Amino acid sequence: MKSNNKNIEETIVAKAKELGASLAGIASIEDLKASSSYAIYDKKPFYEEYKGVTWREAHKSVLVWALAHPISEPVLDWWSMKVPGFTPGNGIMRTQSKKLRIWMDEELGIKALSLPYQIEYGGAFLKDSAALAGLGVIGKNNLLVTPEFGTRVRLRGIFMEAELEPTGPIEFDPCKGCDQPCHRACPRDAFRSGSFERPYCKEENDKREANGQMVDGSIMGIEESSEVVKPCRFCELACPVAQGTSG
Template sequence: MASTSSLAAQVISQAESYKGIRAGIVHLNDVLQGPSYQVDHEAPIMSDAFDGDRIVDWADEAQTVLVLGLYHPEEDPLLDYWERGDTWGNRRLREISEFLKQWLRKELDLVAYPLPYHVEKGGLFLKDAAILSGIGIIGRNNLLLHPEWGPRIRLRSILMEGDFQPTAPLSGFAPCETCEVHCQKACPMNAFAEGKYSRLNCRKQMNDDFENKVPEGEIRENGKRNLVIKYCRACEFSCPVGA
């Protein structure tokens, strides 16, 4: 029987064999005791929420989480465009999650459950999971910062059966301590005016982006391009980490 550390190494190696993926492992209970679950997080599901109507129930036997991070570089904006009810990056993460689910069953005889993005549908607070699994830290822009890619990363998770040794949180990585907060200065909605992140101000920008779709998506049969939402990424692109 393989050790828990050996199993973890195998799974992470397989996950990171996909281009632009970094992975970490964390116990589900540790995520559920994280900061996001200690506050009231009840909120309605977004009317334009992706993943359809699928709601995932967690199996009692599945107690380990594989966290996936996909690189969203500035030079490949298509990954972040919201087109036909989803982003291309999220479609890619869902595809990789399904591949890994099949691999876990075939190679390790373990059952896995790719989780939806939204907590209300059975997903996890992904930033908490990513921090605990060592993928990154939270920056002063309220985004996850990866040592190599900075905030240009999107997350997804897979719940797994089996006993895996968790990957350790990052240590010695604190780029914001000496930064001149380029992210906060770049925000077009001044979402950090009170010294902390204002979700309300940020939402105003997102609403503006939603109302101003642009024809930069796939070409339809009529020769016209799909409309896409290009959500603001000013705080991401101004961050010097991973730039």
């Protein structure tokens, strides 16, 4: 369906924020398909379960939103197999996604698909989606850097059966003139070549995965205690954007 109400994009973004999104925006699937991640990933997927993407003709736009992950709430990012959505942050975003999808259908007549987090199970590249939707830009740390929260956000997306006006990209150049504390902060020197090299980053996260810690269920919002993995955030937390420091 083609949008004939010029405020429909604003209505959707406002609803996402009403449901708890810290930021939200819309990108076109055509632009997303053309983003570099798909070309790279199709040649060399990270996970063997990935069998390529089956694009559905009806999906024309992607709604992408961010949930702020401040340093004061590290638990949002902790992984546990017992937590719905695996992290408390993902759990919140999964619920937001379901509510948004139902609301879109009931209130706007737009059919939508809530995307899983993992690419290999049908998820989309969320940083690319967010950059195209104007939530921020991809920084030298290989992360989405937003004007409002810097890098400290997590993302989620929904494919929509409606051709909507993209809300981005935006003009924003936060890495210009920055001496890249993100690169120096990495415990594995994953930016040694000047850009992000996934295998080094993965070494650090694999080590953390092998060294999970038992924590009380109440910390993770579940009944029983569980083993949790605390993913590395050094490059993310070193980014000075929107942190009120000069770096």
